[in-house]
Amino acid sequence: MNQVFLTGNLGDAPEMRYTPNGVPVASFSLAVNRTWTDGNGERQQKTIWVRISCWRKLAEVVSEYLAKGSKVLVTGELEPARAYTDRDGNPAASLEVTATVVEFLDGKPQEPRAEPDPSDIPF
Numbered sequence: 001m002n003q004v005f006l007t008g009n010l011g012d013a014p015e016m017r018y019t020p021n022g023v024p025v026a027s028f029s030l031a032v033n034r035t036w037t038d039g040n041g042e043r044q045q046k047t048i049w050v051r052i053s054c055w056r057k058l059a060e061v062v063s064e065y066l067a068k069g070s071k072v073l074v075t076g077e078l079e080p081a082r083a084y085t086d087r088d089g090n091p092a093a094s095l096e097v098t099a100t101v102v103e104f105l106d107g108k109p110q111e112p113r114a115e116p117d118p119s120d121i122p123f
Contacts, residue, residue, distance in 0.1 A: 004097055006050060006074045007105070008032040014054075016063040026059035028052050028066070030074060050095045052076070054102060062102055075101040 011029035018024055030050045038044050052074055054062045066072065074097060081093040 002077045004074075004076060004078050006030060006032050006052075006076075006097065008050070008072070008074075010066055010068055010070045010072065011049065012068050014059075014063045014066050016059065024056055024059040024063075026054045026063040028062070030072070048095065050097055052097050052099050052102075054099045058099060058102060062099075065104065066102075071105040073101075073103040073105055074099050075103075 008030040011031050014026040014028040016024065016026045028051075030052050032048045032050060033045055034048070035043065035045045076097040076099040079096040079098060081095060083091065083093050086092045
């Protein structure tokens with residue numbers, strides 16, 4: 001079973017686009033923070049960025065109601081990592097998740113949960 005749960009904040013507003021067949025797709029970067037106390041008793045934090053893609057009705061809801069900084073819980077499937085070269089010329093890989101559920105944790109909008117019809121997921 002391939003299912004991940006991520007809680008974090010949007011790094012930017014969702015980007016809405018459409019496939020050539022007119023299927024809505026929204027994507028955004030999610031900052032997931034890990035906090036711990038090291039051996040010296042000092043608090044440490046590490047941020048992992050994950051690229052999230054949403055399809056069909058979920059894409060429309062996410063695009064309409066989420067903004068940079070919105071706190072969400074994403075449930076989805078982890079996709080194979082994509083290799084790229086960062087700004088400094090170093091090889092890197094991106095973590096990507098196809099969302100099946102996006103729960104709005106900021107208390108907005110009135111609808112706290114957006115779930116797609118399972119038949120809407122393109123795989």
